[in-house]
Amino acid sequence: MQIKDMAQRLQITPRAIRYYEEKGLIHPQKADESGYRQFSEEDLWRLQTIITLREVGMPIEDIGELLRQMEEGEGSLLNYLELQRSFMYDRWVELSKVIETTEAMIERVKSDTVIDPASLFELAEGSKRLRQTRADWVDRWNFNQIAEVYDELVTRKQDGFNKHENYEEVLDAVLQAAAPMPGEWGLDVGTGTGNLAGRFVRAGVKMSGFDQSLEMLRQCRRKHPEVETKIGTFFAFPFLENRFDFAVSSYALHHLTDEQKPLALAECRRVLKPGGRLVIADLMFKNEEERLARLQQLEAAGDEQAVEQMRKECYANRTRMQEELTKLGFQNQAQQITPYVHVISAKLL
Secondary structure, three states, rough: OHHHHHHHHHOOOOHHHHHHHOOOOOOEEEOOOOOOEEHHHHEEEEEEEEHHHHOOOHHHHHHHHHHHHHHHHOOOOHHHHHHHHHHHHHHHHHHHHHHHHHHHHHHHHHHHHOHHHHHHHHHHHHHHHHHHHHHHOOOOOOHHHHHHHHHHHHOOOOOOOOOOHHHHHHHHHEEEEEOOOOOOOEEEEEEOOOOOHHHHHOOOOOEEEEEEOOOHHHHHHHOOOOOOEEOOOOOOOOOOOEEEEEEHHHHEHHHHHOHHHHHHHHHHHEEEEEEEEEEEEEEEEHHHHHHHHHHHHHHHHOHHHHHHHHHHHOOOOHHHHHHHHHHEEEEEEEEEEEOOOOEEEEEOO
16 A cells, blocks of 8 residues: 555545654555555554554654564553554544534535535534544643552542542442442443442442553553453543443543543443433532632632642533533432532433
């Protein structure tokens, strides 16, 4: 294959392929006479792996190291295949959104006596904005680097501002709110090292979980081998529709912007069975006014550490979250259990 063929198959630009070549991540052969780059099926799989790792926030340097390890037999074929699965789910979810937009365009053309190009353009732009919102996520927390010490970070006692205050009690509250029953199957959204999923396993419930960090998942598998784990993103859960009786999440959604959170909630809706339940424990404020008031209070007190951390994290607007859940067909309620953590319990109608 030539570069244009590769770009078309992967739905990326030739410029992106050249970039990865410049960074030494791919090494296509050049034809003797034409001089054009010639790509093999192996190059295709390698590029898919690169794109997948970029999607989950891995830096170029780390990708190069992982590919080197795999070439030298140090990498895991299982990890490689799991990355390919994540890639396919990502493209599948994106394609389903494109299909929805196309269907909406067809219905609008059918119903309008006069075709309004501006109306169709609005639908296309909305689809484009969703795609860009998904692509804008960046791992600013270096989860692969902190995976080995994550459990210590969230459970150790801290003086002053502590977003993980009463961490164990928060996870217990999620378990209680989800009220799992024998024979049910649950999903831990952004499972990390599996602290929440492990509670459900000990309660006799079958659990699956996904995370964007390979190292976090390694820790989860080490601690809780009973949990089915997959690599994936908040915008393309690596599971089919109507799979789970309930979904839970703790301290995960605050890593998404306000524009990205609804996409993750829609994915929760997609993988739940009819009547499924969703419980989210995370950093939130009731509304924007409360967030601004708390920031002003901390600034007046001179608590610069707290202010800096709060500005770095995307604390949810609880009211907006609940409104979005209502749009998705959830009946929901919320309660505050620490100064910064709220629990939202929802059920599909």
